[in-house]
Amino acid sequence: MALGQTLALPKAILLCTPRNPLFLSSSLNPNPPIRLFSSPSQTTKNTRRFSAVKCALTYNNNDNGQEERVTVPQYPRPTEIPWQKEICNTVHLIGYVTTVVQIRYLPDGRAVSVCRISVSKSSLETSSIILSFWNELAHAAFQHLEKGTQIYVCGRLIADTVETEDGTEQTYYKVNVKQLNFIERAWDLNSGTPGKNLSSASREELWQAFFANPADWWDNRKDKTDAQRHPRYPDFKHKHTGEALWVEGRFNPPWVKSQLEILDARREAFGFQDQTGGMNVNFGAGNDYSAL
Known part of the structure; x- marks a missing residue:
């Protein structure tokens, strides 16, 4: 009876290869041990296939109200890393500069420059995000960034909530930039026919x-x-x-x-008055850069 139940297990369970192949007890059968798997080569193949993923058994009720044994793959748990302020809320963005870079100097001597970039959410939508640059990077951004330039930035994402004139709160997102790079163009801007050979x-x-x-x-x-x-x-x-x-x-x-x-x-x-598509950067309320 026990032998019949064992051999009647669903095929899905047999896919979970144990470390050592199972043998029937010799007391139940005087003949040589019967290997549950069809061939040693098949056993080796399955063991190699499932060596990286362990299996566990769980029970589910089928349509007839009977319990079925189902194999569930067990994947390894992600490893832990120590908390680091440098990588907390780190983001990577590629976008186009949409405002003139503005720079100011704080009372403690630090320099901070600010601009906005337009980041594509889809082929039809873009988001405007404030970028802040500090000290040497602030001077580099002020000297080299122009409106319409495509750049890559990496930094920490910060949320700012300010109160508007009508008493409501509005949340702005900005990135405290740690790395700044230009995006290499795939075409020559000085060619005689600009744009004609673009992919x-x-x-x-x-x-x-x-x-x-x-x-x-x-x-x-x-x-x-x-x-x-x-x-x-x-x-x-x-x-x-x-x-x-x-x-x-x-x-x-x-x-x-x-x-x-x-x-x-x-x-x-709008009477053809405002075509910028961008926003002016305000160094006033809501931009407490000293806390970054």
């Missing part, structure tokens, strides 16, 4: 930079319509880098035209 991925990044800060780009569409520009002249051209974009570009993302319609509608609604 679809690079083109998408350039359009994201445009929508993050459209005020840094010349809009030549009206001049082309009025025949003041050659028909093949770029529809948009960056004021500082010379990068160019065409509305009918070959590698444009599919969302470009719909986003341009939204941008043009907003410009018309």
Whole structure:
């Protein structure tokens, strides 16, 4: 009876290979021991396969109300590391600078500079995040960062809650930057035909930079319509880098035209007064940098 129950175990249980193969007691059968597994080679193969993962048995009720034995893989527990302030809430971000870097000096002599970057949440959404740089990094950011530059930063994420004029609280997120790098361009900005040889991925990044800060780009569409520009002249051209974009570009993302319609509608609604798409950085209330 016991032998029949043992051999009737579900196949899933037999996949959990024990350290030593099971043998039946010789008192139950005078014949040579019967190995539960079909062949030694199969046993070796299964042992090698499941050596990194242990198995445990649990019981579940099936549709008939009967208990079934089910194997559950047991994965190793993640190891522990000591708490370190340097890596607490560390984030890595890549985005485009959307504001002019501002610098100030605290009474204790420390320098701090601040700007904002636009980080892509998706192909259609971006988030604006404040960056703060300290001391030597503050001077480097102030001297080298420009609006529209794509950068990589690593630092500690900090949440700031301030009270607005109407008495409500608003939370801002900023990053105390510890590492700053520029993102290498995949094309030559000084080429004679900027933007024409961009891949679809690079083109998408350039359009994201445009929508993050459209005020840094010349809009030549009206001049082309009025025949003041050659028909093949770029529809948009960056004021500082010379990068160019065409509305009918070959590698444009599919969302470009719909986003341009939204941008043009907003410009018309605001009387074409505010196209920056960014926010001014305020060193006043809500920015207690001495506590960082």
